[in-house]
Amino acid sequence: MEYLSEGKERRITQLRKGILELAVMGVLYHGRHYGYSLVRVLSASGSIALKEGTIYPILGRLDRDGLVRSEWVESDQGPPRKYYALTAAGRQLFDELSQEFELLVSLVQQNWQAAEPSGRGEEGGRAKGVRQ
């Protein structure tokens, strides 16, 4: 059972990591953010608990792949902030990934409903609400 528990945790972590990148792109899709503000927005949803520092490897990868652009902006409250915004390529990719994600969610829900044909309607409905 310990192995199962460990495997469950590992899979949940992988799942969140995979989705986190899409979530970051989703936030940047609607406006530019610096690292801390991005974390605040993501944490405000309450669905993903993350170490704040883990956002930077994601931003680094997106930057390296040309999906985001960044610029330093002076702040009157402290050190300068590095703002990120999706590039055109990033926006296009996000649109495509969102569609893929939607398909995956529906696939997961469909399999889940097939395995549990009754008595789970309420949770299934809540699962549909994952995509915002």
Add this chain to the structure above:
Amino acid sequence: MNGYPEAVGRIVTDYLERVRAQLRLVPAVEQDEFLREIQSHLYDAYQQMPGQDDVARILAVLRNFGEPAEVVAGRLPGAMVRSGARRNLPLYVVGGIFIALFGIPLGAGGAGVLVGLLCALAGVLIAYFATVGSILLVGSLLMLLGAVRFLLPHLWDQLVAMGFIQIGPPVAEFWDRFSSSEQALMLIMIASIFAAAGLGGLWLGKYMIRGLRFLFVLAFDWMRRGAQRIRRGLHRGPREVAGRAATATGFRS
């Protein structure tokens, strides 16, 4: 550190140095930019963190931010190596305990047996050459006595009278049947036999030395190869672990 109380500034500086240490393989320009970004984040988070105790606030901020290794993951090729190694740490610990309990004693025992065998062979060789040397020495003395008996019979008689040369009664009775020159010839013949045996022993010893040297070289070569295999295994292990971890997570480092 600007904008922080002194103690908090020291904590932040220490944390940033730890991050910088993790980024040692990254170009300096990228290091500086990344550290500026983290510094900015920590400052904002610290300002937003509620509480009265400054140190407790910054510690909470750093706790939420994560360990430097997590923060630099993805910017560093070796980041996943450390991550993978951490995940397999219990396995390495168990492996280490097994090696300590069984591997090292067995390995040390095997090496001890090997060294003991080599030492025993070396001892046999030394004893062999000591015997051969003794035979040659006896042959030389007999040759000298033969020469004395043949060339200086008076000296021989004096040595017998003084007790330097003693011959037992049965041998003396046999020995006295021969003339002095015949005795000298017999001594020289016996000395020649000893000398031949000694020289033959030396000749055989040459092959014994070669054989033992071959065994020594073989043993030391075997040990050297074993040590190289172990070293290669130790170097290869973390890379394979990293490769497996990267494959399993599907992460691009």
